Structures are given as structure tokens and as C-alpha cells.
Amino acid sequence: MTIVEGTEMTVPPTEPRHIALRFTDGQVREFDADPEEAILTAAKRAGHTLVSQCTVGTCGTCVGTLIDGAAEMPAGQLSALSKDEVSAGQRLLCQTRALRDSSFDLEYPSTLLEAHPPVAFRAKISRLSWVADTVVELELKVPKTIKFGFAAGQYCRIQVPGTEEWRSYSIASGEHERFRLTFLIRILPSGVMSDFLRDGARTGQVLDLEGPLGGFVLEPAPRPTILMAGGTGLAPMLSMLDRLRTVQPTPPILLLFGCNRPAELFHEDELAARVSFIPTLEVRTVLMDNEGRDDLPAGTPLSVLHPGDVLPDTVAYLCGPPPMIRAAEERFGELGLPAHDIRAEQFVPSEN
Numbered sequence: 580m581t582i583v584e585g586t587e588m589t590v591p592p593t594e595p596r597h598i599a600l601r602f603t604d605g606q607v608r609e610f611d612a613d614p615e616e617a618i619l620t621a622a623k624r625a626g627h628t629l630v631s632q633c634t635v636g637t638c639g640t641c642v643g644t645l646i647d648g649a650a651e652m653p654a655g656q657l658s659a660l661s662k663d664e665v666s667a668g669q670r671l672l673c674q675t676r677a678l679r680d681s682s683f684d685l686e687y688p689s690t691l692l693e694a695h696p697p698v699a700f701r702a703k704i705s706r707l708s709w710v711a712d713t714v715v716e717l718e719l720k721v722p723k724t725i726k727f728g729f730a731a732g733q734y735c736r737i738q739v740p741g742t743e744e745w746r747s748y749s750i751a752s753g754e755h756e757r758f759r760l761t762f763l764i765r766i767l768p769s770g771v772m773s774d775f776l777r778d779g780a781r782t783g784q785v786l787d788l789e790g791p792l793g794g795f796v797l798e799p800a801p802r803p804t805i806l807m808a809g810g811t812g813l814a815p816m817l818s819m820l821d822r823l824r825t826v827q828p829t830p831p832i833l834l835l836f837g838c839n840r841p842a843e844l845f846h847e848d849e850l851a852a853r854v855s856f857i858p859t860l861e862v863r864t865v866l867m868d869n870e871g872r873d874d875l876p877a878g879t880p881l882s883v884l885h886p887g888d889v890l891p892d893t894v895a896y897l898c899g900p901p902p903m904i905r906a907a908e909e910r911f912g913e914l915g916l917p918a919h920d921i922r923a924e925q926f927v928p929s930e931n
């Protein structure tokens with residue numbers, strides 16, 4: 580997270596601003612927002628529920644891109660967006676006030692929330708596997724009585740048992756496995772969820788969840804797709820691959836996956852299996868430090884992206900740490916990909 584040095588809000592006239600939100604399925608929602616009213620609040624008042632979570636500017640799920648008009652977030656406030664992202668037009672709609680009539684692009688279809696409304700539910704740990712030195716795969720069994728479904732790429736919040744702490748993790752399983760959810764969780768040297776998974780978690784234990792959340796989802800129409808994942812950023816990509824393989828015709832898919840070192844690498848077999856049953860999929864795995872695995876290139880996921888990989892009409896999905904996301908957004912921009920065809924979900928580190 581970074582402090583965004585926004586410019587001073589101009590003194591607003593009293594008239595409401597006309598707001599238009601355009602979704603990936605081409606639908607447009609229009610409503611008025613009062614000058615001091617956040618876009619998210621105004622949309623809700625008008626009966627349009629948008630993807631959001633924290634409503635205080637820290638989670639980044641409510642992001643939209645300003646395509647017309649003028650709209651600002653308050654200066655000097657903690658924000659999930661970097662200065663560059665704000666300069667590129669991105670705005671957190673829970674914090675944004677329109678200075679005049681404005682239009683925004685949203686990166687999810689208008690039907691997402693009606694199709695998969697977030698619910699609070701409980702689920703049992705059915706499996707907990709260490710898949711690398713620093714990565715746990717957590718499998719949860721969701722009771723079939725729960726009305727739960729999700730779109731590939733979305734995430735859930737999970738409460739750390741015995742605490743008031745919640746953590747957000749992308750769902751790694753496919754949409755059809757909504758009663759058997761898997762998550763890939765990076766284990767830190769210390770941290771409440773890491774400590775719980777390392778020392779306290781056991782099969783059969785019940786966890787509290789909320790979800791699905793987030794608007795990092797695939798476009799409805801098939802397009803050449805590049806997926807770029809750093810570490811456990813692979814989770815939403817696995818779910819997206821499960822979805823993409825059902826799309827006919829299956830578009831060309833390139834997955835660029837990077838980990839720090841061999842002991843942190845995971846799911847090589849899982850990816851090889853997907854290559855075998857998705858003929859249009861190519862996977863390039865890379866290690867920052869490849870000592871002992873010189874069959875894999877050393878570098879970052881971005882270092883194994885070649886200019887020829889960006890085909891006409893390509894859409895890119897990025898998930899990983901903020902430096903990877905920022906570098907990839909810049910590179911894809913240089914390669915001619917418009918900003919609205921670069922979708923990103925970044926890890927927001929927790930303080931504990």
C-alpha cells in the first residue's frame with residue numbers, strides 16, 4: 580500500500596454529477612452522484628451494487644478506470660493504488676468523488692454480483708498439504724446447503740481461528756468445485772494465519788469465510804490470454820485455466836509463472852497436467868535463483884515474455900507482488916496492450 584498524494588479537491592458546484600459505469604459485458608449503469616459523495620455510495624443509493632470490500636481504500640477491490648470526465652481521491656490518504664496507477668486513470672470508487680460528469684470502466688461483467696453474491700459461511704478443513712517450503716495448499720469442504728458459487732479469479736476472506744483477524748486468498752479450484760475449495764497460501768516466518776497453518780490447523784477444523792469477493796475475473800468472450808503469476812499468485816490462474824479450457828474454441832493461453840528459488844517452486848506436475856489436456860496452453864516457469872534447477876531459466880515471469888507473445892486482441896491477467904505487477908503493466912503497455920486489457924490482482928501485504 581502507498582500514500583497517494585492526490586491533488587486538492589476543487590471547490591465543487593452543488594449540482595450532482597452524472598456517472599456512467601461500463602462493464603466488460605458492454606452493459607452501462609448510469610446514476611447521479613452528489614459532489615461530496617463517493618461513487619460507490621452513490622451507485623448503491625441508486626440500486627447498483629458494485630464489487631467492494633473494505634470501503635476505506637485499502638483492499639483495492641473497488642477499482643475502476645476513469646475514461647471520461649474528472650474524478651479524484653482525497654490527498655494524503657492510505658491507498659491500495661500507486662501514483663502511477665492513479666496517473667493511468669485508476670480510481671478506488673469507495674474513495675472517489677467526481678468533479679464533473681464522469682465515466683468509468685469496470686473490469687467485470689454487470690451480472691457478477693447477481694450471479695455470485697457474497698455470503699458468510701463455514702467450511703471444514705479437508706486437507707492441508709505443504710506443496711513447497713513456504714506454500715500450503717488448504718482444501719476446504721463447503722456444506723452443500725450453502726448457496727455458494729464463484730467466478731474463476733475471485734477470492735474469499737478467511738478468519739484466523741481464535742482471533743478477529745481475516746485474510747484474503749484467491750480460490751485455486753475451478754468454478755465447478757464450489758463445494759471443495761482450494762487455496763494456495765504463502766507461509767511467512769511469522770503472521771497470524773501463517774502461525775495457525777503451521778502450528779494449529781488440523782483436518783476437520785471449521786473455519787469462517789466470506790465470499791466470493793473481487794472483480795478479477797475472465798472476460799466473457801474468448802481472446803488470446805496471457806496469465807502472469809508470481810508465487811501463490813498462481814491460485815487464481817489455476818481456476819481461470821479450468822474455466823478457459825471449457826471455452827470453445829479455446830483461445831491461445833500463455834502462462835508465465837515465477838518463484839524465488841527451487842524450494843519455493845510448486846505445482847509443476849499440476850501445470851504439466853494442464854498442458855496435456857489444454858492443447859492451446861503454453862507454460863513458462865522461471866526461478867529468480869535457479870541454482871540446482873538449471874533446466875529452468877533464471878529471472879522473473881516478465882523476463883520470459885517475448886514481444887511476439889502479445890497477439891492482436893490479447894488480454895493479460897496479472898497476479899503477484901506489486902513490483903511484478905507494476906513492471907508488467909509498463910512492459911505490456913510498451914508492447915501495445917491498452918491499459919483496459921491488462922487486469923491485475925496484487926498481493927496487499929498484511930501487517931501481521
Ligand code: FES
Pocket residue numbers: 630631632633634635636637638639640641642659671672673674
Ligand atoms: S472497497 Fe476496498 S479499496 Fe474500495
